[in-house]
Amino acid sequence: MTEHDDRQARFERGMALLDEVSGGQGQGVMDSLADVSPELARQIVAWGFGEIYARPQLVPRDRQLVTIGILTALGGCEPQLRLHINTALNVGVEPVEIIEALLQSAGYCGFPRAINATNVAKEVFAERGLLPVEGTR
Amino acid sequence: MTEHDDRQARFERGMALLDEVSGGQGQGVMDSLADVSPELARQIVAWGFGEIYARPQLVPRDRQLVTIGILTALGGCEPQLRLHINTALNVGVEPVEIIEALLQSAGYCGFPRAINATNVAKEVFAERGLLPVEGTR
Amino acid sequence: MTEHDDRQARFERGMALLDEVSGGQGQGVMDSLADVSPELARQIVAWGFGEIYARPQLVPRDRQLVTIGILTALGGCEPQLRLHINTALNVGVEPVEIIEALLQSAGYCGFPRAINATNVAKEVFAERGLLPVEGTR
Amino acid sequence: MTEHDDRQARFERGMALLDEVSGGQGQGVMDSLADVSPELARQIVAWGFGEIYARPQLVPRDRQLVTIGILTALGGCEPQLRLHINTALNVGVEPVEIIEALLQSAGYCGFPRAINATNVAKEVFAERGLLPVEGTR
Amino acid sequence: MTEHDDRQARFERGMALLDEVSGGQGQGVMDSLADVSPELARQIVAWGFGEIYARPQLVPRDRQLVTIGILTALGGCEPQLRLHINTALNVGVEPVEIIEALLQSAGYCGFPRAINATNVAKEVFAERGLLPVEGTR
Amino acid sequence: MTEHDDRQARFERGMALLDEVSGGQGQGVMDSLADVSPELARQIVAWGFGEIYARPQLVPRDRQLVTIGILTALGGCEPQLRLHINTALNVGVEPVEIIEALLQSAGYCGFPRAINATNVAKEVFAERGLLPVEGTR
Numbered sequence: 001m002t003e004h005d006d007r008q009a010r011f012e013r014g015m016a017l018l019d020e021v022s023g024g025q026g027q028g029v030m031d032s033l034a035d036v037s038p039e040l041a042r043q044i045v046a047w048g049f050g051e052i053y054a055r056p057q058l059v060p061r062d063r064q065l066v067t068i069g070i071l072t073a074l075g076g077c078e079p080q081l082r083l084h085i086n087t088a089l090n091v092g093v094e095p096v097e098i099i100e101a102l103l104q105s106a107g108y109c110g111f112p113r114a115i116n117a118t119n120v121a122k123e124v125f126a127e128r129g130l131l132p133v134e135g136t137r
Numbered sequence: 138m139t140e141h142d143d144r145q146a147r148f149e150r151g152m153a154l155l156d157e158v159s160g161g162q163g164q165g166v167m168d169s170l171a172d173v174s175p176e177l178a179r180q181i182v183a184w185g186f187g188e189i190y191a192r193p194q195l196v197p198r199d200r201q202l203v204t205i206g207i208l209t210a211l212g213g214c215e216p217q218l219r220l221h222i223n224t225a226l227n228v229g230v231e232p233v234e235i236i237e238a239l240l241q242s243a244g245y246c247g248f249p250r251a252i253n254a255t256n257v258a259k260e261v262f263a264e265r266g267l268l269p270v271e272g273t274r
Numbered sequence: 275m276t277e278h279d280d281r282q283a284r285f286e287r288g289m290a291l292l293d294e295v296s297g298g299q300g301q302g303v304m305d306s307l308a309d310v311s312p313e314l315a316r317q318i319v320a321w322g323f324g325e326i327y328a329r330p331q332l333v334p335r336d337r338q339l340v341t342i343g344i345l346t347a348l349g350g351c352e353p354q355l356r357l358h359i360n361t362a363l364n365v366g367v368e369p370v371e372i373i374e375a376l377l378q379s380a381g382y383c384g385f386p387r388a389i390n391a392t393n394v395a396k397e398v399f400a401e402r403g404l405l406p407v408e409g410t411r
Numbered sequence: 412m413t414e415h416d417d418r419q420a421r422f423e424r425g426m427a428l429l430d431e432v433s434g435g436q437g438q439g440v441m442d443s444l445a446d447v448s449p450e451l452a453r454q455i456v457a458w459g460f461g462e463i464y465a466r467p468q469l470v471p472r473d474r475q476l477v478t479i480g481i482l483t484a485l486g487g488c489e490p491q492l493r494l495h496i497n498t499a500l501n502v503g504v505e506p507v508e509i510i511e512a513l514l515q516s517a518g519y520c521g522f523p524r525a526i527n528a529t530n531v532a533k534e535v536f537a538e539r540g541l542l543p544v545e546g547t548r
Numbered sequence: 549m550t551e552h553d554d555r556q557a558r559f560e561r562g563m564a565l566l567d568e569v570s571g572g573q574g575q576g577v578m579d580s581l582a583d584v585s586p587e588l589a590r591q592i593v594a595w596g597f598g599e600i601y602a603r604p605q606l607v608p609r610d611r612q613l614v615t616i617g618i619l620t621a622l623g624g625c626e627p628q629l630r631l632h633i634n635t636a637l638n639v640g641v642e643p644v645e646i647i648e649a650l651l652q653s654a655g656y657c658g659f660p661r662a663i664n665a666t667n668v669a670k671e672v673f674a675e676r677g678l679l680p681v682e683g684t685r
Numbered sequence: 686m687t688e689h690d691d692r693q694a695r696f697e698r699g700m701a702l703l704d705e706v707s708g709g710q711g712q713g714v715m716d717s718l719a720d721v722s723p724e725l726a727r728q729i730v731a732w733g734f735g736e737i738y739a740r741p742q743l744v745p746r747d748r749q750l751v752t753i754g755i756l757t758a759l760g761g762c763e764p765q766l767r768l769h770i771n772t773a774l775n776v777g778v779e780p781v782e783i784i785e786a787l788l789q790s791a792g793y794c795g796f797p798r799a800i801n802a803t804n805v806a807k808e809v810f811a812e813r814g815l816l817p818v819e820g821t822r
Contacts, residue, residue, distance in 0.1 A: 038411065066203070173647065248382065252725070310547075584821075587788055
């Protein structure tokens, strides 16, 4: 990042990155908040993706694993989990790895949170023709 | 796992694995709960490590990233986070990657949880002579 | 509050206050719980509003800001958030202030909780013809 | 539990117990996760019920009271709460006791969580013809 | 409860009850908050105990089991958990039952919360000469 | 904010604002994370204060009320709550208003979280010679 990293540049970098990893969901994020909180949408893109996600210190695959852990533990974040499970698949996490991460989460935040997150994964996998998940046994 | 996977075998497999990834913390876990809840300690070892962690579907490195995400989001789990940051280092996660994962967590569970977890990482890194963290800039 | 502040008086004071700030939602709260937990409904009214909310030490506007912060952080409280965003509008909090409070919440409890709460605000504002929100840019 | 407590035996014991206390919901738990995470379903049954719930140190009635407290506090666990309120009724907790436990929860985790859990109880009681709840006044 | 259930009467009833179940901790609760939030202390006593806990619909033993479940799940409530584990012992919950409830909690809110709560129980039991806990095996 | 709002300018604006509202705590935030996660510290300042807090849509007083609500509900954020209670006092929130906000929080996130936050307020008030709090009765 250069020191002359202005607001518009950060936004554009974030949008390009969000589109790349999410398979083009960037505009949808902007549109859904456009008439209520455009700045929230802009910050998700410009800051969340343009400043943080864009940093090279952690590869996208690892960022998604951490994020899936956080969203599973928080609970009540099904829409965001849906986005990040899709993104995880896009950046190379295998379905069986996502499922195993959620199985492991049961020991750290309990079965209910693990089940809820697994049900979100099931919906995402169904949409992408990835059921039944191979290798979970 | 064979069908004749008895209670003692699961415990021993879990203890070997916990010792391996944590650098010999297994007995400490058992001892700390010995006079109050030996079964809780045994289940952490036999189930958490012997049954779940031992599964080959997710590599130890990835398990630690997910777990650090969960523990950061939960909050109030500093002793467990300490164990898992140590373990993450033991299985090959770089200090800069842990720090970056916690930076990313700020966007998903807020700065306070990210700061608290980073302070735990700071203590662990200090004990292991890993400060200042390289490559975080 | 007098010492002869009996159960019925507290309930009536709470109901009058709840109706005033919520635009007449008091009976709805009572009805929704009438056949399952009438005492829970009564306590929300008599204690939550009749005893706590009625205290003069904090103005209604400030109570709503604090409450919106709490409900956003908790997550999974969409019906209650809906009531309190409506109430906040009724006691003089501007839509742009609610939206800005939720933007700020992103830094303290993360984007997912902030987005979920903003979506509730969007629904409330839509019902009251307050979209698009002015001054959020 | 014998030392030759193999994987299949634990699963079968868990399934029998889950079916008994839940009124035959065991197969539904297995089926709902069959194509996405069969191991998660198996562990809920084999570990959660076969190893933990099966222990004689706490009677089923008490286990349900603790579990209802946990699920109410967590929030966002409505499907699991539904199962456990049903189970609580099956093992002898009276509707009025469940409602009173949820009223008490308001003081420890707040009214919103208490209301959400009470609404789940209302749905379960309605399905079982237990409304209006007797003795709650 | 009569309709002439005034503020002072509720407080006195709550204080008597809190003292009875906690072994005389009531004044300590009042004193600790006296110069910062006397009304918070008064409401804990008058409302939490005088109005809610005093209701006959749930026996003290059951109230403690639910409350221990809630406090374990919340996390970060060690002082309150300490009070309620003491109270649970006072109203007849056996140490082994408390420990078993916390073991069960692992499946619903994860091992870290279960361990933290078990460590609080260990401290309480140590102070009361109840270690090692009998019958936990 | 101009479009040419570069990284250094955002940081400086944030630091000036943080110092102003916190009474000069900015450098302490930077120093505490300097050798472990300088970017986390920089983002708290540059983004949290330089971009979000600096926006004119919500006055500092209101930002603090919302933030205190969030931190109370989260739990386990005592250091951050300490900073924000201090800041709230600095921007004109009266001690009695903070205490009343925390009393109100009891109804939304329960007494334990309210007590813990009130104890943090007590420490801050003690350091600033503000005990006993006037007007809380």
